[in-house]
Every structure is written in structure tokens, then in C-alpha cells.
Amino acid sequence: MAKKAVNPAPKQEQKSLEEALSKSEQFFENNKKTIFGCLIAIIVIIAGGMIYNAKVAQPRQEKASEAIFPGEAYFMNGDYSTALNGDAYGFEGFVELADQFKGTKANKLANLYAGLCYAQLDSMEIAQKYLAKFNGKDQMVAPAALGALANCYATNGEYDKAISTFEKAAKKADNKLLSPYYYMQAGIIYESIDKPAQALKIYKLIKAKYPESNEGIEADKYIARLTSK
Numbered sequence: 001m002a003k004k005a006v007n008p009a010p011k012q013e014q015k016s017l018e019e020a021l022s023k024s025e026q027f028f029e030n031n032k033k034t035i036f037g038c039l040i041a042i043i044v045i046i047a048g049g050m051i052y053n054a055k056v057a058q059p060r061q062e063k064a065s066e067a068i069f070p071g072e073a074y075f076m077n078g079d080y081s082t083a084l085n086g087d088a089y090g091f092e093g094f095v096e097l098a099d100q101f102k103g104t105k106a107n108k109l110a111n112l113y114a115g116l117c118y119a120q121l122d123s124m125e126i127a128q129k130y131l132a133k134f135n136g137k138d139q140m141v142a143p144a145a146l147g148a149l150a151n152c153y154a155t156n157g158e159y160d161k162a163i164s165t166f167e168k169a170a171k172k173a174d175n176k177l178l179s180p181y182y183y184m185q186a187g188i189i190y191e192s193i194d195k196p197a198q199a200l201k202i203y204k205l206i207k208a209k210y211p212e213s214n215e216g217i218e219a220d221k222y223i224a225r226l227t228s229k
Contacts, residue, residue: 064106068097071113080117098130108134112145119152128152143173147182154185159193162186180206180215187222200226 070091074083086093092100094114101107115130131149136142146169154162163186170182183206190199200223207219 064097064101064104067092067101068094068106068110068113071097071110075113075117078120080120084114084117084121098133108136112136112141115145115152116148119148124152124155128156139173139175140178143169143178143182146172147178147185150182150185154189159189163189176210176213180210180213183210184215184218191226196226 070087070089071083071094074080074087074091082091082093084093084095086096094110094117098107098110098114101110111130111133115127115134118124118127118130128149131145131152134142134145134149136145146165150162150165150169153159153165166182166186166189170179170186173179173182183202187199187202187206190196190202203219203222203226206213206215207223210216
């Protein structure tokens with residue numbers, strides 16, 4: 001008796017799967033560069049103001065702000081290990097400072113910097129721990145920090161948390177620059193984990209609320225692809 005043939009997956013289905021996997025892998029790589037890059041740029045602009053406000057608030061705030069200042073220079077120069085662990089000249093490192101100055105604005109900033117440093121060093125699980133501690137209220141830094149945290153979740157395979165955190169970042173930002181970007185990341189992850197209906201809903205939301213954004217323009221092709229299946 002002839003053996004019963006096992007039908008291979010259709011070539012088109014295999015190709016679609018390969019494209020989805022490739023897109024998912026590229027998403028994580030692009031996110032690491034883009035989200036953390038954007039966040040660093042935002043911090044450069046806003047951190048100075050946060051530190052100034054901390055300095056004039058009270059002596060402890062001033063001490064904390066002065067303590068983290070050298071780490072910011074290391075961070076901006078890409079010396080993430082020294083920024084985290086300190087140097088031989090008195091700077092103790094963001095990890096130590098995050099523990100020392102709890103309850104201050106500088107403490108929040110130290111946690112944020114520590115999370116970003118670990119992320120740049122590809123220690124995403126540790127980065128996730130520190131980024132989760134940052135709960136700032138600034139309308140640019142806070143959602144950007146959530147976006148970085150969402151990227152950690154995605155990289156660590158916690159896709160549901162990544163999606164919900166990207167959506168939270170989008171809502172918290174509530175602007176035409178960051179919100180559509182974070183919604184788009186949520187939609188892409190939905191697609192990568194084979195949830196096209198949820199992805200389509202996100203893309204339609206972007207198109208409806210942010211039609212003139214880059215993501216709003218790009219959403220057309222995503223919607224067309226999903227609705228043509």
C-alpha cells in the first residue's frame with residue numbers, strides 16, 4: 001500500500017509566514033534603535049529642566065541632582081557601563097544613586113538612565129526592571145519611557161505586556177507625534193503574534209485620529225493588506 005502523502009503547506013503560506021517572522025525580528029531591532037534613540041533625545045532637552053527644578057526645591061534634591069550629573073555625561077558619550085557602575089572619581093553610578101535618593105526627581109531620572117543604559121548593553125530584563133520604576137508625568141518623557149519599557153517587554157517575548165504598554169504610552173502622550181507611532185508598534189506586534197483583527201482595529205484608529213501623521217499615511221497599506229485576506 002502506498003504511503004499517504006503529507007501535504008506540505010502552500011508555498012504562499014510559507015512565504016507569508018517567513019515575511020511575518022522577518023518583519024517581527026526587524027521590528028525589535030528597529031525599535032531598539034528608534035525608541036531608545038528618541039527617548040535619549042527627549043531626555044537631553046528635558047532633563048536639564050527637571051534637574052534645575054530639583055536643585056531649587058530643597059537641599060536633598062540639589063545633592064541628588066549634583067550626584068547624577070557626571071553620569072549624564074557618561075551616558076551621552078555612550079559609556080554605559082561607567083554610567084551604571086560609577087568611576088574612580090566619586091561618581092557612584094546610576095544603580096547606586098537610584099537606591100540612595102528615593103523620593104526625589106533625581107531618583108526617577110537615575111532609574112530612567114539606568115534602564116536605558118542596560119537596554120543599550122542588551123540586558124533587557126534588567127532594563128525592564130528599572131524602566132518600570134519610572135513614573136514621571138512629563139508629557140514627552142513619561143510616554144517615551146513607557147515606549148522603551150514596551151520595547152523591553154517585546155524583546156523579552158512578553159508580547160501582551162508590550163502591546164498594552166505601547167497603547168498606554170500612546171494614550172499618555174496624547175499628541176500627533178508620539179501617539180500614532182506607539183499605536184503602530186502595538187499593531188505590528190498584534191500582526192506578528194497572528195492577531196490580525198486586533199491589528200486592523202489599531203490601524204483604523206491611527207487612520208481616524210492621526211490621518212496626517214506618517215503612521216496615518218502608512219496605515220492605508222496595512223489596512224488594505226489585512227482586509228484583502
